[in-house]
Amino acid sequence: MADRFDEVVIMIILASLLLLLLAVIVIVSVIKYKQRQRRHVEEKNAIRQQFNQELLHTRIEIQEQTLKHIAQEIHDNIGQTLSLAKLHLNTIGTREGHEGAEKLGTTKDLVSKAIVDLRGLSRTLNSDAVLSGGLLKAVESELALIGRAGVFTTSLEITGQPVSLDPQKELILFRIVQEALNNSIKHSEASRIVVSLSYGENSVCTSVADNGKGAVRAPAADQPGGTGLLNMKSRSEIIGGTFSFTSAASGTEVRVILPTN
Amino acid sequence: MGIDPKFLVYYFLIFLCSVAGMLRYREKRELRPLFVLLPVSLCTEVYVEYLIQQKRPYYFVYHVYEILDFLFFCLLFSRNLPGGRARLAPLALFTIYAAVAITLSLTRIPVSVYPSVQYSIESFFLILLSLFYLLTIPAESGKRIFEHNMFWICTGLLFVHAGILLVNGSYNYLKSLSSARALAIKDWVNMLFNYILYFSFLTATLWRTGSTRSLS
Numbered sequence: 001m002a003d004r005f006d007e008v009v010i011m012i013i014l015a016s017l018l019l020l021l022l023a024v025i026v027i028v029s030v031i032k033y034k035q036r037q038r039r040h041v042e043e044k045n046a047i048r049q050q051f052n053q054e055l056l057h058t059r060i061e062i063q064e065q066t067l068k069h070i071a072q073e074i075h076d077n078i079g080q081t082l083s084l085a086k087l088h089l090n091t092i093g094t095r096e097g098h099e100g101a102e103k104l105g106t107t108k109d110l111v112s113k114a115i116v117d118l119r120g121l122s123r124t125l126n127s128d129a130v131l132s133g134g135l136l137k138a139v140e141s142e143l144a145l146i147g148r149a150g151v152f153t154t155s156l157e158i159t160g161q162p163v164s165l166d167p168q169k170e171l172i173l174f175r176i177v178q179e180a181l182n183n184s185i186k187h188s189e190a191s192r193i194v195v196s197l198s199y200g201e202n203s204v205c206t207s208v209a210d211n212g213k214g215a216v217r218a219p220a221a222d223q224p225g226g227t228g229l230l231n232m233k234s235r236s237e238i239i240g241g242t243f244s245f246t247s248a249a250s251g252t253e254v255r256v257i258l259p260t261n
Numbered sequence: 262m263g264i265d266p267k268f269l270v271y272y273f274l275i276f277l278c279s280v281a282g283m284l285r286y287r288e289k290r291e292l293r294p295l296f297v298l299l300p301v302s303l304c305t306e307v308y309v310e311y312l313i314q315q316k317r318p319y320y321f322v323y324h325v326y327e328i329l330d331f332l333f334f335c336l337l338f339s340r341n342l343p344g345g346r347a348r349l350a351p352l353a354l355f356t357i358y359a360a361v362a363i364t365l366s367l368t369r370i371p372v373s374v375y376p377s378v379q380y381s382i383e384s385f386f387l388i389l390l391s392l393f394y395l396l397t398i399p400a401e402s403g404k405r406i407f408e409h410n411m412f413w414i415c416t417g418l419l420f421v422h423a424g425i426l427l428v429n430g431s432y433n434y435l436k437s438l439s440s441a442r443a444l445a446i447k448d449w450v451n452m453l454f455n456y457i458l459y460f461s462f463l464t465a466t467l468w469r470t471g472s473t474r475s476l477s
Contacts, residue, residue: 011431018427022420029395029406036400044402 056234060172064127071126074118082118086111113148120145124178127171135170136162139177139195146181146193153192160199163260169239173206173258176232176243180208180254183228188212188252202261209253232256264310267452272310274459275303281466291340292410295462298333302326321372324362324379331358331383334418338390341411343399350393354386381429384422391415391422410465417461421454 089108123129123141130138136158143154165173177195184193190212198205229245232254236243241258282296289296305326312319335351342348362379370376394415398406406412428450435443 011434015424015427018423019420022423025392025395025419026416029398029412032396033398033400033406036398037402037404040400041402 053238056238060175060235060238064171067125068127071122071129074125075122079115079118079122082111082115086115117145117148120148130171130174131167134164135174136197138170138174139197142174142178142181143193143195146185152185152190155192155194157194157196158199159196162197162199163204165204165258165260169258172235172239173241173256176235176254176256177206177208179228179232179235183254184208184210184212184252187215190251199260203257203259205255205257207253207255209251211251214247214249214252264314267449268310271452271455271459272303272306274456274463275299275306278459278462278466279303281463285466289410289466292337292414292466294333294336294340295414296466298330298337299462301329301333318373320375324366324372324376327376327379327383328359328362331355331362331386334387334390337411337414338394342394343397347393347397351390354390358382358386377429381426384426384429387418387422388426391419395419408468410468413461413465413468417458417465421458424454425451 086108089104089111092104120141123133124138124145133141136156140156143156146152147154164170181193181195184190188210190210193208193210196205196207196209198207232245233243236256236258239258241256244255244257246253246255279296279299282292282299286293286296305322309319309322312322332355335355338351339348342351361382362376365379366372366376370378391414394411398409398412428447432443432447435446
């Protein structure tokens with residue numbers, strides 16, 4: 001009788017173990033499902049991110065093509081027309097007297113200045129020119145162009161040993177600098193703009209700072225300057241950089257840290 | 262001879278599941294094989310009950326029903342398993358099962374005897390399919406595992422068939438202890454597991470999933 005009782009107890013234990021095993025299987029399936037779900041969400045996010053990156057690349061490519069076209073138009077058409085106008089001006093005599101000669105001289109100077117400015121603008125818009133000359137030269141040329149207007153004092157500060165980056169990265173970095181400079185010109189009411197390029201061992205830090213009125217906070221995407229900030233951020237993400245925007249009553253600074261290795 | 266109340270509850274549960282299945286037939290397309298199987302099960306059980314009342318042999322009904330039962334479950338898994346090849350596995354299992362079950366019915370286990378071996382093989386295959394599905398439920402963002410109809414069905418099938426296999430496996434031993442008690446235990450345990458199974462079917466049928474996958 002005692003033996004049979006023991007056997008019944010063993011059976012109950014076996015049945016309980018079976019139930020426990022089944023419960024464990026269900027719990028494992030729930031845990032595994034959650035893991036798969038997490039992976040699924042991660043994959044979806046990665047695909048979305050990749051799609052956004054490709055979209056940005058395409059936008060940038062289209063933008064570059066447009067800028068290149070505008071640059072060529074400036075150089076080939078408007079530049080040529082102005083050069084021709086200057087040539088004609090040179091052939092005009094000074095029969096109108098002293099006053100006429102002075103006016104002619106001023107006009108020639110203005111046309112010459114327009115030609116130089118347009119050439120500079122054409123160079124900075126044309127990605128080929130930026131790619132061939134390198135980032136430093138392109139920034140120098142951009143600052144010179146701004147400086148010629150006489151409204152801002154500009155300077156370029158370089159620290160460390162400059163290294164050449166991937167040409168596409170240099171181009172995107174240059175477009176970020178251009179965008180930051182445009183923001184300073186349009187919104188800051190500054191008198192001085194400083195671009196600094198600081199080359200470290202593993203990264204290059206590019207910053208555009210002005211001494212303007214600053215912004216209370218980063219503008220939203222639909223506010224003036226907001227799209228520009230978003231563009232700069234997206235562009236830095238494309239090249240693997242870290243973008244930061246700081247603003248105070250003493251001025252605004254846009255900074256991009258880009259790994260070099 | 263009156264009908265045992267526990268059987269009445271069992272029939273009522275199948276009836277309830279059949280009605281719920283009919284109500285959700287259009288909405289839950291992925292469960293359609295189950296919704297067809299439920300009324301078939303109800304008809305089978307009612308017919309068997311009728312034969313019992315008439316004191317006529319009835320085991321032959323189960324020899325046919327077990328094949329139909331497994332066929333519909335295989336179709337259900339085939340519709341819900343992820344991936345093309347995985348969907349063929351239940352159909353391959355069914356082919357093997359049908360061949361074995363028919364051979365057994367024609368040679369070793371006559372139709373006058375309850376097809377317990379066939380049911381044990383079916384249980385084993387259903388446990389395998391349920392385990393496979395539970396461990397590979399296709400992940401959908403924002404959808405909890407409990408919102409998958411098949412989670413409830415597989416959990417129900419897993420518990421019920423594992424339990425039935427255990428009881429059937431130990432039936433001879435229990436019979437050696439006491440024949441009457443063994444039969445009573447087997448009846449009660451089987452019935453209890455069947456209640457669990459039909460409750461799980463009812464949950465799967467009535468659970469609102471929000472976004473039901475269209476698989477046809």
